[in-house]
Amino acid sequence: MTSSDWANPYGVRKPYGPNGMSSGHVGQNGASTLSADHPLVPWKEPDHVHQWVDVDHxxxxxxxxxxxxxxxxxxxxxxxxxxxxxxxxxxxxxxxxxxxxxxxxxxxxxxxxxxxxxxxxxxxxxxxxxxxxxxxxxxxxxxxxxxxxxxxxxxxxxxxxxxxxxxxxxxxxxxxxxxxxxxxxxxxxxxxxxxxxxxxxxxxxxxxxxxxxxxxxxxxxxxxxxxxxxxxxxxxxxxxxxxxxxxxxxxxxxxxxxxxxxxLSELNSEDIWRFSHSARPGHGGPHVLVKPDRSSLMAAHDEWKPRDVRELRKVFHSAADALRSAPHPWPIDADALRPHWEPRRTGRDALLRDPIRPRPGG
Missing domain, CATH: 3.40.50 (Rossmann fold)
Structure with missing residues (x-):
């Protein structure tokens, strides 16, 4: 089973393109395949309204x-x-x-x-x-x-x-x-x-x-x-x-x-806990994710300091994808998320030290 065949609970259906509902392409489990991130377009895909998350007020x-x-x-x-x-x-x-x-x-x-x-x-x-x-x-x-x-x-x-x-x-x-x-x-x-x-x-x-x-x-x-x-x-x-x-x-x-x-302003520790609840019911994988631990996720924010909602979605998606092959059900907590946020934070810190110059015209 490939990651594209597994209905990642933090995945997003693209409204168009090779894995979109309108293209007719479906995974082996009969559902459209899911992406780590994509702008949500709920008037095109009613299902996307349920993936909208109450973060950052x-x-x-x-x-x-x-x-x-x-x-x-x-x-x-x-x-x-x-x-x-x-x-x-x-x-x-x-x-x-x-x-x-x-x-x-x-x-x-x-x-x-x-x-x-x-x-x-x-x-x-x-x-x-x-x-x-x-x-x-x-x-x-x-x-x-x-x-x-x-x-x-x-x-x-x-x-x-x-x-x-x-x-x-x-x-x-x-x-x-x-x-x-x-x-x-x-x-x-x-x-x-x-x-x-x-x-x-x-x-x-x-x-x-x-x-x-x-x-x-x-x-x-x-x-x-x-x-x-x-x-x-x-x-x-x-x-x-x-x-x-x-x-x-x-x-x-x-x-x-x-x-x-x-x-909208920056994310706080409560937002990472709220985002964890955006997972859809698991299906198609060997295990369903265990309910996340609030204290662990609140602590994760202080260590991780996620930059934005897009980063939240991608890190949670990557962690859930890795946990599907775990030998037993595993909660998405700080330990599960850390291997997936650390590379992003390293790259972000490097960018702050040596920022990319803006292109002409924006």
């Missing part, structure tokens, strides 16, 4: 978002004069993309429950830089070497939005007019009018675009706010080193109900 952030959308009618009301901007900030790898996807899952659930009362609007979800949320391809100028100006980034994001509108059979002539409009504020206004006409809601995810200038980042966030017309909800991800900028911008715009700020 992410449940509090989700509750805050849900409260900001307590009345869908407010978002749909074209007389309000604005849509929504949701700023999601925090260190790289801390789960911002996953939180955004979980928010969108909540939107989809809310529409399924309350849709009839608000006219059953069509939800249009657009990850503007792909499922992996890599903003590199929309953040560099045409020569591929230097950082793109805000205008060019906005144009590229707008084209991504228009591409998705076409897949929902929005009129081609009106979609083309949105792309051709030189004034971005007017272009988003036309998009809003089209959404009202077609009874649709647009939820666009604008990824971390490898920002290298705090002033440009703040200017872009303010630009996003001006583009939050009725029926448009923009999720703007602000990553490593930018949390304070996001807070400052959100605070400056606090008089507007169009802005919601969801902030």
């Amino acid at each position: 992410s449940q509090e952030a989700l509750d805050h978002f849900s409260g900001s959308l307590s009345e869908l009618g407010e978002v749909l009301d074209s007389n309000k004069g604005y849509g929504r901007v949701v700023i999601v900030s925090g260190p790289a790898g801390m789960g911002k993309t996953t939180l955004i996807h979980r928010c969108l899952y909540e939107v989809k659930r809310r529409l399924a429950v309350d849709g009839a009362a608000v006219g059953n609007p069509l939800p249009v979800f657009v990850p503007t830089a792909g499922l992996e949320n890599d903003g590199h391809r929309i953040s560099v100028d045409p020569d591929g070497e230097s950082f793109a100006p805000t205008r060019l980034i906005n144009d590229r994001i707008r084209r991504e939005l228009a591409k998705r509108l076409r897949t929902h059979d929005f009129p081609e002539s009106r979609v083309k007019a949105i792309i051709d409009e030189k004034d971005p504020f007017q272009a988003y206004g036309e998009m809003s009018d089209l959404l009202v006409h077609r009874n649709a809601l647009l939820f666009a995810v604008i990824p971390h675009i490898r920002w290298n200038d705090a002033h440009l980042r703040a200017a872009f966030l303010r630009t996003c706010l001006s583009h939050a017309h009725p029926r448009i909800v923009l999720f703007v991800e602000v990553s490593q080193g930018a949390a304070e900028t996001a807070k400052e911008v959100a605070d400056a715009l606090s008089g507007s109900t169009a802005v919601t700020h969801l902030a």
